[in-house]
Amino acid sequence: MKLLLTFLLDNVKKHTLIICEKPNVAKHITNALNGKSQIVNIQGVNVYYVNTSGKEYIICSSVGHLYSISDPGQKREFYPVLDLEWYPINQINKNKRYIHKYIKIIKNFSTHAENFVNACDYDLEGETIGYNIIKYCCNKDPKEYFRAKFSTLTSEDLNKALSSTSKGLTVKLAEAGRTRHIIDFIWGVNISRALSNAYKLTGGYKTISMGRVQGPTLSYIIEQEIKINSFITAPFWNISAKLIKNKSIFIANFSGGTINQKSEATRIKKECKMKYGKVVNLNKTITHQLPPNPFNISDLQKEAYRYFKYSPSKTLNIAEKLYLKALISYPRTSSQKLPNSINCNKILNNLKKINKYSFFIQEILKNSLTPKEGDKHDSAHPAIYPTGEIQINNLEYQEEKLYDLIVRRFLATFGKPEIKEKISAIIKINNQNFKAFGEITINKGWTDYYNLYKYSEKNNLPNLKEGESIEILKINSSEKFTKSPSRLNQNILLEKMEKEGIGTKSTRADIITTLYTREYIQNENIKATEIGFAVYESMKHYSPEITSNQMTKKIENYLEQIESGKINSYDVIEKTVDHLLKSLESLKLAEEHIGYKIKSANINSLVKKITLGKCPICKLGQLRIIRSIKTKKRFVGCTNYKNGCKTSAPLPQKGDLNLTSKICDHCGWPIIYVKLKNRYNWKLCVNIDCPSKKK
């Protein structure tokens, strides 16, 4: 291996150096070049050499970003930080020392390279990764590199991309990408340091982060939390009739809608206590439901959450794995278009070889292939589609599920509309009208391909005729209460971020994950924590810009203008710094207040995490999880022990303990859940003498 490396370094000159974003892509490109190839492994990093038609290529891979922004001073407590530079990531992050190897390898092979090809993902991030590598690692003018643009890792697409590279056209995209990094860093590092320093004044330490996308995202969650917590419910009544015809029971609802007065509901119910009602109107309409649009990343994330409960970041990770296996096209796209160039016919014919799709595809291929498309367009990539590669045997369970969803969605876009007959009947009971609805599917259309992933409500009515009498089984009046606003889940939050234009298709999922990591939010149905509230309130009061989506929207707009060459990066950064300095000034003046506010929220939330509930013995103290200083073991004890309450109980020493608000029916002590990693969880009454344990 060493000999081969020496040979390559000494003898391969005037070659083309291809830089990829990920190791797998380098492998696919080597295969696509289809020449005499050699692989050399240098300290665990694969470098590929290809000789094809007399041309020599070295294909090196990166592992995402090799360079990142940092401040030369690197003193954590100092702010404002405005003097920034790009550094190799291994110099900034100790956990990423391995990056050094990648930089060294690319540097070595760049010395004698004649041409450079940026073959990183074709988007803002990919462009930035390639630009930085060529600029800092290869010491070349980025305007001189060639750009390979591809949306799938199939040999055909890669070959096309490598034979039609262009120079300099994407530099503006890189400029926009680099500006985004700088702006995000400037806002993120300065505000986060201001908050962390404020916390430090209280004598504690906690990483408190805030950024220009985190701010508005947290504010959506808090605003919803405020609505939920201050919600007051109101009573209303629904009246329905249970009817029967030919042994078929169906329900008709009072057509006057909901009733707000109990007395009114009682009166109507009384009036309708009859044996028969009469069908006074019957209306039938035919509806056509068009196929869905092809997936872009947000739609895929929403659908994967809906059916598999995968978080947006998980879906993105799985989709990237499928992309790197060349099974689907590039997933970080906002496009809902499937252009002719992707050759749907060929893809469908390949997918036909997979048994579970073959019947549907035969049906699709009988007609002309015109996929349903949405309005959203992405200049870099088409919508997500299966490439037609069918090596799916080694997929992991979750990959298999997501792949199936993507394939079926792709098939559905070629389907015919779903045709349904919708029936509505008005049944008169005494003087009151009741409405019943039903529907019959006439043609399944696209839903046949996508049936696993489509909600369908079965709502059948017996065959009714106008004028006929219908037997009434029961008139029901039910008291109901208006529902509080629902909590956001990751899916809805992602949708909201997209609608408001904050973050990018690639970063939104990570932003949500950060809010969880910082403990600003918790639970699947998102609940803002006390720390989340404290941070939000501080920001809203002293730096309102960061919690509003206006500033971040404005910056997104600037970035688009940089990309199209209308403004330059310097002006945008200057404007940003002006805003930032004002915010920092205001935060500095109130730092002590902010620090204590967040600290108090942090302490409250820590206390909540270990408080099980009221002591069932002394009824004065609280039962808490305590760790013994002597034995380091955890146990339950009462906070009232100083006044003589000796209530205590041992706890399992392994696993996570999840608190519940439940109380044991037998002894009134709190119940907890014990969670062991990779093992079953169980419910436990913390009272060791609980009667239920003696049975």
Added chain:
Amino acid sequence: MTCEICNRSNNNLYCEYHDQAYENLQKGYKIWKHSYGSDFTWRRYLEKTIARSETGEWVKEVAKIQLTKIKTDDK
């Protein structure tokens, strides 16, 4: 001055959140009275809203304080 319920600093008895919750609680009473009839008491209203899972946490906290006040007055 701090909020009687959550200790947030403020100028009134309650913080801005609990103040809003109290306002909603009062508005809600008019609606409930219309629904159940004029003999529907404030006390019954508070008991019912506290028991409902739909009621917001802050509203419940304010309602509990109001109920305690009524009970104390009754004694």
